[in-house]
Amino acid sequence: MDMLQQRVAKQAWGVRAAWLVLALLAALYCGWRFAGPSPLETNLLALLPATEADPVAEKAVDTLASALGDRTVLLVTSRDDAHAKAAAKQLGAALGKSGAFASVIAELPPFDLSQIAVLYQPYRFGLLAPADRATLANPGATTLHDMLAQRIYSPLQGGLSTPLADDPFGWLERWLGGLPLATSNLDVEDNLLVSHRNDAHGDTTSVLIVATLPGSAYETKTQRAVHAALADAEGALRERFPDVTVARAGAVFYAEAARSASEREVHLIGLASLGGIALLMMWVFRSPRLLLLGFVSTALGIVCALAATLLIFGKLHLLTLVFGASLIGEAVDYSIQYFVVYLGAGRDWDARRGARMVRPALTVALATSLLGYAILMWVPFPALKQIACFAMVGIATAFASVLWLLPALLTRAPKRSPQRVFAGAARLLAGWQRVLGGKRAWWGAALLLIVAIPGWLRLTSDDDIHLLIQRDASLVAQEDKVRAAVGVDNSAQFFVVRGATGEAVLQRAEALGARLDALNGTANGVGGYQSVAQFVPSAQRQNADRALLAQHVFDDPAALRATLLQAGFKDEVADAWLAAYARPQAPLSVGQWLAAPWSQPYRHLWLGAVQADSAHGANNATEATGAGYAAVVIPQGVTPRNEPALIALAHDLPGVVFVDKAASVSKLFGAYRVDSGWWLGGALVLVGVLLMLRYRVRGGLATTLPVLLAVGVALAVFGYAGVPLNLFNWLALMLVLGVGANYAVFLREGCLRAEADLGAVWTGVLLSAATTLLSFGMLGMSEMPALRSFGTTLALGIAVSVLLAPLGMPARMPAPASSESRRAA
Template identity: 30%
Template sequence: MTRARLALLLAAAAAAMAAFVFPRLDFGTDVSNFLPAGQGGDEALVSRMLRESELARSMIVSVGAPDEATAAAAGRALADALRGHPALASLRSGPDPELPRQVYELYFPRRFLFLSDEPEREIPRLLSEESLRAEARRLRAELALPASTLLAEVVPADPLGGFRRLLERLVGAQNSVRVVDGQFVAGEGGRHAILFLATKAPGFDTAAQRPFLADLRAAFERVDAAHGGALELEASGVNRYVVAGEARARGDALWIAGISFVGVGGILYLALRSGTSLVLTLLPGVFGLLAAATVGTLAYGRLDGITLAFGTTLLGLTIDYPIHLLNHHAMSPAHEGARAVARRLAPSLGLAAGTTMASYAGLAFTTIPGFRQIAFFSVTGVAATFAFTLLALPVFLRGARPLPPGSRRFAGLLGGAVLALEPHRALLAATAVALALASAAALPAMRWQDELAALSAPDPALVDEDARVRGRVSPFDAGRFAVAVADTPDAAVALNDRVHAALEGCVARGELGGIRSLHDLLWSADLQRRNWEALVAQGDVAGRVERAFAAEGFRPEAFAPFRAALEAGPPAPLRLADVRGSELGALVAPLAFELGDRTAAVTLLRGIRDVEAVERALGEIPGVRLFDQEGFVTGIYREFRDATVRQLGLGGLLVFAVLLARYRRVRAALASFLPSTVVALSMLGAFAALGIPLNLLHAMSLTLVTGQGSDYGIFVVDSSDRARDFRATMLSLTLSCFTTIFAYGALAISQEPALRAIGLVTGIGILACLVLSPLSFLLLARRAPAPEGQA
């Protein structure tokens, strides 16, 4: 194929990929992508809760004002501006006027099903003559009050006070807000209007959340302007963290890409002094990035912002391949064409690309979707860049392109410097071994930091604002709760009954300050049935009530509705679907939700004083656990970090096995492999000696360092017999090293701790691999490379 036709074909392919990828680019970072996925167990639970539950869709909006009346007016105005917004599934700014009717219709016919948590023990006591007469006296006192009209209508059908106690539980289940002129207010002096929102889209859907948050801000600014700029908007919600993270990732990607391109391009232009050579050097990496983005988008639907930011560094990593081809071509004999050079380099480039892909491919065997996506993107990009370098790039190289004199002299100096070390080969090798042994001795002092904050630190201002808003509304700890998961809604409600009983015991013993539970709103069908059975088991219940109340001055015939209700038989039990379909659904939503094909019931906790006691109480109930978000995720990452460290060792053995199979000589395989291994051990030892804690990303980055370092060893070993190739290799390694440092070093400016960790370790590690790369030659060489005339 002619160069013109190939250029046209590649341009068309690149344009098609760009047209497909660019409209679909989404720089959002979904934190749940970096939580382990699984078919069951705790890993699946946390991932689904973060992705699917009402907790991920909810927002609390707080409008601060100088006084209570202004806050209430501003809250109503903002609610009116937002009501009907297409992104909102629900909005509550005050009590629903239909709520009392819905509560009455749902619960009053079932008032005898909600008498007691322990019906077999408490209902007989409730129906004792002493208890009945005490209830009668209480009712007589309340009926004497001016506001007793509603009570007078209810008492004939409910002399036991079942509906009253049920209402008391419902009031207790409400958040700590008050109502002023129909608007929820909270905080000191009621100076904060409160709105409860739920979006249709999950909190991690930045495409939906970003415009909604902008609309919320715009609506508030209009309300604020109408009140003379005296208002303050604060909010709490997962979506705010996600959208802020997307903005950081978008900015990171642009800065990182810009610095990488400018740095890499500047170094190459300084070395090659040719705009054409610069373009040809960058072309394979750009094509590889487009290919990786296209295939990745097809495979995953969308690429995470972390993947895109990390992916931009591939340009610096894979630029080794065209650099080697251009330099070896430029320093080759005049009669050797570009295709011949490519064929000669193919084994070395193929082995280097293979070890690099193996370094990334190890991430694909983790249970964390985000790491698997990074692995897929990276392996695809490396493979595409390698293929472009070998198959397409030689077509665009005509004849030998001589290196600029300065670069040629620099190559000679590098080769000469390495050769000058040959008499001291044994001393240098012993020094490297001693360094490795000293580093290994320091390893027991390593400290690991597994907290999620080490990987992804949210904006502290957002965290503080979130805490302030939640503190005004609810005293419960948003990061700790009890969760019961069952196969059906009925089973989850039944399990929650047991959770409530266990936690009430903790409260009674002072181990826990308080709870808010689904149990305040709904009991299991079995418990409701037991209430009815315990009630009718007491014999003539209506007669006992009539006699006891008559003794306190009531007319017995007034309780005919009570007798009729008992004679009518038990009503149908109240179920979760009934409550969800009513105006009480908003109260139930954060306490019971679907997780795939299962149902979870959540109990919020306040003032945990004895964590171990609470865990013991819940541990006796199958399917229930105390969920500590921070501790749970930290534990997951600790396990994964351990697995990554083990994988680093196993991956090293695999790379050495590949090198041994390729060279069929232990000495050559060791020469290629040992320098990168010494670098990895030295970096771990240095971190340990300096007391710097390491995290998961440091361990991951070391896998990349060892992969890239082994590439350097491969090229040194494969070019050690010919002076021209050796000089070209040393120049290529130097250029590759500094372009890679620019690519990965740019990650150090990221606002994401994860990317900063990768930038620090890979930048220092790659430079150390270059410094130790001559060790490969010194371990291998039995003689100096053949002079140029004998090459």
């Protein structure tokens, strides 16, 4: 006997050592990951799936997000013009010295606008404005002499002017005037970008400051540095200029706000769940040791889940982190079931035997939970895949620790047993079972379904992504203020233009631009747009313009020279201009434009070489597979009213697609919301089959009925309350199925054990449900709308499933042995 005890003790120490090594490895890996660059993903776009059929469209989304993500814009506003400008200079200088930004531009550096004209001058004979093109095509309307006189005697123009000797007819100057360089309300005053506005309270002056970040806006280090620098700079600004306000816009501010909010929620949900679960377990079990062991099992599950998620995905989304804090309640359920058997055994406790007793119930419960989470793995949302991975590893680890680690730690018999609590629970179960039991159960279920039907008929849905990703209201207000002052709308829609060659892309972009210009003046007009073809016309267009000049201007060089001399041009000037036209000149290319330093703010318009697939959305033209080129055309003033016309326009043009990321995601949300209803139905069938294999047909149906009714009641409540459903409500119902089915399983398995104390079993079920409600229910208080929908649905479904769990109890049960008879045995 002594040898057997020594062998058992040695095995117990081996199990403890193995689990300790696993915990240390997982903890060290997590610590190493968090010690370096933060693995936390604060980019809200990372939550979203790739919604476009064309991967080039997704590349365009990423390119634009990247181009805008590293920019930070500050707007310094005051009713005193001098104060606004002085405050902007002070703020810009302070931020520049802080080291938090790669660059800060408050006062504009000297810039010679002629640099822009220098790029285009060699190619000027292939660059005609639409009005000049129309004039030259109709030579009878205006003579060359008239055009030359208009150029010579017109008032001097500011902006992008050209020397008279290089551009005697002004064709290049007028073409340069059409470049989309100034698309805002800003003017340059005292080397500052200034906007003057008049509102109900009087005139205001706003000065724009533009800064770039040294790293990603979604890096915690960058966010904290920017936050600290702005806090110090604005504090100093308020002391000297109390009348000045500062509005900010930029991805870094939203990322920092999301990270801070998530950290607060992790602490709130984690601590509240931990505290509530600890109080409940202490009240029921009256044992600090059991409380500690329960949290050991849970901690193992969470640290292993965290390590596995980081190892597989590389990043940890904030949504996963907040959800992970709520996993405490489910992971501790398995420990609770083991502790109930432990306390119910009294002095006859055998750790291995106790593990064998709870193994069937925990195995069935684990299978149903894994099924619920596994369905999330099929949804193409990166954050949901992370949540599924986190949860599956976490509960599987908790399950394994209950069956192998806890028996090695809980070898001694309990000193006391909460018989009063168990006895009270037994009476409560008996009374509640009398209400639900027998034929009344089926009649009650039928009545519940009848009452639920009107609620189902009132169900509505709302898949708008903006309702699920809520941005900080204060930052949104500041961003709107910046946009209103600058004069740029909040459009996130654009066109992607593709072609087999760069020339094909430019030609298609020009065709698109012509169609957009035609819309102006109608109800569907967009005002302006930005396109790479405005900066670099296609070779076809440049050659056509040059051919137009050859036909109507340079067809008689002698007469043209005489016209120039008659207008007062010197011989050498006229000869130099005519010689410049005569020299062969290849058309201006996109590569030459990209090489110009001043093109930097517009380079995101050219996506360049891309891996082409079939032209998704290009309707009447299909690109050959292989390499291709793409560009972006960004219209201004896109509204719900004119968006259908823009979509139709894209359908009419080959190689053009209209991209609206938010609308695409919302559409995908709707499609998967519908699909999730079928998934839920299929999962219910699978769970029912699984339970029927375990408990036979009648028992399986009875055990499935509580969670089936819980799903139905939850849907009816949302219908009666008028709450629109979204994808996250349906995904939560998947977990209601996976988690809620456990309670009927735990209760039925307890009934099948002849030596089980049903009061103890029911206590464990109620305690498990309470801990799950404390954790998942806390998600209903989240500031993230998606998590709030998730948590509310889970809390409602779990509450109903535990209340109806006695429906799954067998009609005939073995008589439970009393604690006295077990001790006598």
